[in-house]
Amino acid sequence: MAKRNTSPVSGTRDFLPLEVLRRRYVVDIIESVYQSYGFEPLETPAMERLETLLGKYGEEGDQLIFRILKRGEKLDRELRDRPAENDLADSGLRYDLTVPLARVAAQYQMELPRIFKRYQVQPVFRADRPAKGRFREFFQCDLDVVGSSSLLVEAELLGAASEVLERLGFAGGRDYRIRLNHRAVLRALMEAAGLGVEREETALVAVDKLDKIGRAGVEQELIERGLPRETVARLVDWLENRPSGNPETISWLRERVESFEHGRRGIEELGEVLRYVGGGAAESCVDLDPFLARGLSYYTGPIFEINFEGFSGSAGGGGRYDDLIGLFSGRQVPASGISLGLERILLILDERGLFPERLTGQPQVLATLFAPETIAPTLQLAHRLRESGLRVDVYPEPGKYGKQFKYADQRHIRFAVLLSPREIAQDVVTVKDLTSGEQVELATEKAAGWLLERL
Amino acid sequence: MAKRNTSPVSGTRDFLPLEVLRRRYVVDIIESVYQSYGFEPLETPAMERLETLLGKYGEEGDQLIFRILKRGEKLDRELRDRPAENDLADSGLRYDLTVPLARVAAQYQMELPRIFKRYQVQPVFRADRPAKGRFREFFQCDLDVVGSSSLLVEAELLGAASEVLERLGFAGGRDYRIRLNHRAVLRALMEAAGLGVEREETALVAVDKLDKIGRAGVEQELIERGLPRETVARLVDWLENRPSGNPETISWLRERVESFEHGRRGIEELGEVLRYVGGGAAESCVDLDPFLARGLSYYTGPIFEINFEGFSGSAGGGGRYDDLIGLFSGRQVPASGISLGLERILLILDERGLFPERLTGQPQVLATLFAPETIAPTLQLAHRLRESGLRVDVYPEPGKYGKQFKYADQRHIRFAVLLSPREIAQDVVTVKDLTSGEQVELATEKAAGWLLERL
Numbered sequence: 009m010a011k012r013n014t015s016p017v018s019g020t021r022d023f024l025p026l027e028v029l030r031r032r033y034v035v036d037i038i039e040s041v042y043q044s045y046g047f048e049p050l051e052t053p054a055m056e057r058l059e060t061l062l063g064k065y066g067e068e069g070d071q072l073i074f075r076i077l078k079r080g081e082k083l084d085r086e087l088r089d090r091p092a093e094n095d096l097a098d099s100g101l102r103y104d105l106t107v108p109l110a111r112v113a114a115q116y117q118m119e120l121p122r123i124f125k126r127y128q129v130q131p132v133f134r135a136d137r138p139a140k141g142r143f144r145e146f147f148q149c150d151l152d153v154v155g156s157s158s159l160l161v162e163a164e165l166l167g168a169a170s171e172v173l174e175r176l177g178f179a180g181g182r183d184y185r186i187r188l189n190h191r192a193v194l195r196a197l198m199e200a201a202g203l204g205v206e207r208e209e210t211a212l213v214a215v216d217k218l219d220k221i222g223r224a225g226v227e228q229e230l231i232e233r234g235l236p237r238e239t240v241a242r243l244v245d246w247l248e249n250r251p252s253g254n255p256e257t258i259s260w261l262r263e264r265v266e267s268f269e270h271g272r273r274g275i276e277e278l279g280e281v282l283r284y285v286g287g288g289a290a291e292s293c294v295d296l297d298p299f300l301a302r303g304l305s306y307y308t309g310p311i312f313e314i315n316f317e318g319f320s321g322s323a324g325g326g327g328r329y330d331d332l333i334g335l336f337s338g339r340q341v342p343a344s345g346i347s348l349g350l351e352r353i354l355l356i357l358d359e360r361g362l363f364p365e366r367l368t369g370q371p372q373v374l375a376t377l378f379a380p381e382t383i384a385p386t387l388q389l390a391h392r393l394r395e396s397g398l399r400v401d402v403y404p405e406p407g408k409y410g411k412q413f414k415y416a417d418q419r420h421i422r423f424a425v426l427l428s429p430r431e432i433a434q435d436v437v438t439v440k441d442l443t444s445g446e447q448v449e450l451a452t453e454k455a456a457g458w459l460l461e462r463l
Numbered sequence: 464m465a466k467r468n469t470s471p472v473s474g475t476r477d478f479l480p481l482e483v484l485r486r487r488y489v490v491d492i493i494e495s496v497y498q499s500y501g502f503e504p505l506e507t508p509a510m511e512r513l514e515t516l517l518g519k520y521g522e523e524g525d526q527l528i529f530r531i532l533k534r535g536e537k538l539d540r541e542l543r544d545r546p547a548e549n550d551l552a553d554s555g556l557r558y559d560l561t562v563p564l565a566r567v568a569a570q571y572q573m574e575l576p577r578i579f580k581r582y583q584v585q586p587v588f589r590a591d592r593p594a595k596g597r598f599r600e601f602f603q604c605d606l607d608v609v610g611s612s613s614l615l616v617e618a619e620l621l622g623a624a625s626e627v628l629e630r631l632g633f634a635g636g637r638d639y640r641i642r643l644n645h646r647a648v649l650r651a652l653m654e655a656a657g658l659g660v661e662r663e664e665t666a667l668v669a670v671d672k673l674d675k676i677g678r679a680g681v682e683q684e685l686i687e688r689g690l691p692r693e694t695v696a697r698l699v700d701w702l703e704n705r706p707s708g709n710p711e712t713i714s715w716l717r718e719r720v721e722s723f724e725h726g727r728r729g730i731e732e733l734g735e736v737l738r739y740v741g742g743g744a745a746e747s748c749v750d751l752d753p754f755l756a757r758g759l760s761y762y763t764g765p766i767f768e769i770n771f772e773g774f775s776g777s778a779g780g781g782g783r784y785d786d787l788i789g790l791f792s793g794r795q796v797p798a799s800g801i802s803l804g805l806e807r808i809l810l811i812l813d814e815r816g817l818f819p820e821r822l823t824g825q826p827q828v829l830a831t832l833f834a835p836e837t838i839a840p841t842l843q844l845a846h847r848l849r850e851s852g853l854r855v856d857v858y859p860e861p862g863k864y865g866k867q868f869k870y871a872d873q874r875h876i877r878f879a880v881l882l883s884p885r886e887i888a889q890d891v892v893t894v895k896d897l898t899s900g901e902q903v904e905l906a907t908e909k910a911a912g913w914l915l916e917r918l
Binding site for chain 2: 024092111120122125126156163418
């Protein structure tokens with residue numbers, strides 16, 4: 009038997025038990041908080057029609073979609089001509105959870121409540137070049153409200169995201185911040201600086217590098233990209249001299265963009281979101297950032313991004329997208345959502361040592377096996393302990409206790425129960441605490457209670 | 464905006480919230496029982512190398528694998544020549560959870576405990592023709608032990624599967640049975656009937672139809688398939704006259720196959736499994752069935768299948784497969800597993816009305832919205848109720864209570880809280896039980912306690 013290549017496909021990962029339990033610990037908190045905010049779960053298929061996926065993520069996105077090869081006669085027919093990439097596939101793997109939501113909102117309009125509050129935690133697939141922290145299959149944890157244009161929605165989204173992070177042990181305003189902006193405010197600000205819509209993206213990509221390349225670097229890049237010197241000077245000046253503090257930022261914005269109708273509306277909406285956030289879980293961590301862009305394509309209103317102190321990149325984000333659902337439903341439906349970056353959050357939890365020491369789901373007790381003739385009574389003992397709610401592993405082969413204890417240790421099991429013919433005859437069990445070495449003999453009926461008290 | 468085709472891809476399903484919560488209810492029980500038996504979770508990627516998948520599921524299986532199209536230059540290169548199906552793909556979607564387990568067991572030999580007890584609940588993908596109850600993406604719930612040839616393993620697998628079904632409200636021996644057989648016993652029995660290994664599968668496919676086409680039908684089919692009349696007569700006679708009861712079946716088998724060395728060993732192993740099952744959760748529902756076949760390819764020892772009274776087809780099954788892991792690891796590693804048929808179990812639970820009336824995860828309280836100026840205090844009230852552990856939805860738009868109550872009803876929310884400026888001024892809330900119509904005014908600080916008592 010020759011050994012084969014048994015590593016997972018490039019860019020994907022196997023999650024061994026401890027890793028699964030850690031991921032579950034986080035996902036359980038995410039889901040239970042999302043539920044406490046009145047959201048319900050949705051699940052959609054891994055595969056979507058290619059026409060559903062294409063054209064939603066920009067040209068680069070289209071290239072990153074994993075396509076599923078046609079089969080049988082359909083494939084044979086294509087192969088007879090000179091097929092192009094899209095002729096060979098009829099479906100693809102989902103690229104995010106927002107497009108599937110838009111499809112679902114259109115498909116089940118009559119069954120869903122008028123305001124549809126859903127969360128979705130499922131893997132998405134992108135044929136990106138694998139790199140540190142960048143995977144081809146990774147989980148998204150999305151929270152969206154479809155069907156309401158009330159800005160209360162944004163406050164609830166930010167509250168839920170903060171509540172998750174607090175429950176995981178992070179402190180809002182210290183460990184992480186949520187930056188808040190508004191698409192219309194950003195547009196007005198760019199206009200006030202003298203930038204047309206067609207140059208906006210170029211400019212913001214450069215602006216985003218301030219931390220990395222400094223003022224001079226940003227200026228140089230903006231000029232190289234062909235922006236007028238006057239515009240560049242104004243932008244960089246704003247960027248460096250904008251105030252901190254939300255009320256101060258509102259005033260600063262008023263001075264610059266209140267003459268634009270959409271700018272005025274955007275500022276009012278930002279004020280409203282900030283008011284609603286007060287008194288909730290996100291109260292202390294939402295900071296206005298007039299330069300936050302979040303890509304530029306489908307957002308139409310408030311946008312937000314979660315950043316951790318000391319970590320570049322975002323740990324989540326989202327915004328209002330009032331036009332996307334309409335692409336599928338044929339009528340405009342307002343929507344807004346936020347997504348938590350699970351992989352990033354796991355990384356930070358690990359670095360800060362914030363995972364609980366014992367994770368729910370791990371076995372608690374090992375029933376050791378003395379000899380072939382004790383198999384049946386050992387299994388009955390295990391059954392009895394399980395009925396009391398204990399998670400009990402049974403060592404499947406009789407043999408030296410040392411070997412069995414080593415196995416328990418490897419699986420992080422704290423207690424071992426020992427059952428030899430003598431113990432069976434006397435209706436007792438020996439329980440050993442593998443961390444302290446302490447060993448006690450107990451009446452069989454008392455064993456479960458004794459263990460439960462100590463776990 | 465034109466409406467597009469928004470149905471899910473053929474053979475796949477969208478799970479709306481109630482359906483997700485029902486599925487979770489079952490999966491949570493499955494996982495918590497599996498954990499109580501000392502198993503830990505594994506998760507593997509949706510995509511596997513094509514070479515990992517091909518040749519494991521027979522010729523028909525190979526055709527049912529969803530292949531992922533190559534991309535970029537690799538694809539261009541293939542398209543220049545006359546490519547065949549397998550040239551165009553480098554990976555495929557997982558077809559089951561057993562082959563990924565075998566790959567993982569080989570890849571992480573040094574990290575995993577010598578005896579690896581894992582469960583895995585993930586979707587698998589098959590390009591089958593969609594039909595009622597047959598899907599292209601469906602969940603498997605697998606439980607396996609890798610690394611031990613002890614038959615205690617089989618007893619634990621059967622115990623865990625039974626425990627799951629009991630917790631779901633089914634009674635072993637009445638609602639469902641687990642049929643048990645052994646590959647070696649089956650082989651010996653076929654030999655005793657005069658059937659060579661090459662005809663075994665053909666014969667068993669016909670035998671399996673006894674319930675549907677009757678004795679005469681089975682006889683006719685066996686003869687049409689070219690089996691000697693004498694063999695057919697013996698098989699059909701055995702099929703019809705075999706005894707019921709496990710001890711009787713063991714004796715009956717002894718008479719027929721004890722002269723074959725592997726038959727003798729198989730009977731002994733079956734007796735051992737039955738002995739170990741005694742006193743556990745599967746005690747009353749395991750029945751020997753000497754004709755149970757479970758396909759014929761990779762099983763090497765005991766095999767089992769779960770059947771529900773009044774439902775054709777199986778609700779789960781499995782067996783020992785001591786050679787599969789070796790295909791990947793290059794050395795023989797014993798293994799045995801069972802898989803529960805989630806889709807089938809959900810169907811039966813639904814037909815029997817066994818789902819709980821209220822599922823965990825649904826919102827419990829709707830905070831209604833009186834007017835724009837009550838948004839902030841309403842959100843603060845919701846925050847307060849959530850901190851007490853309640854699942855609280857907030858209606859995002861002020862408007863008539865009737866409309867808001869209707870929304871609550873649609874979402875199966877039992878309680879509404881009302882907060883008008885008068886109530887805010889007096890620091891009280893009105894709570895309405897939407898099922899009874901009962902309405903009470905409570906001090907704000909008392910509301911959570913009052914609600915928790917009634918939920």
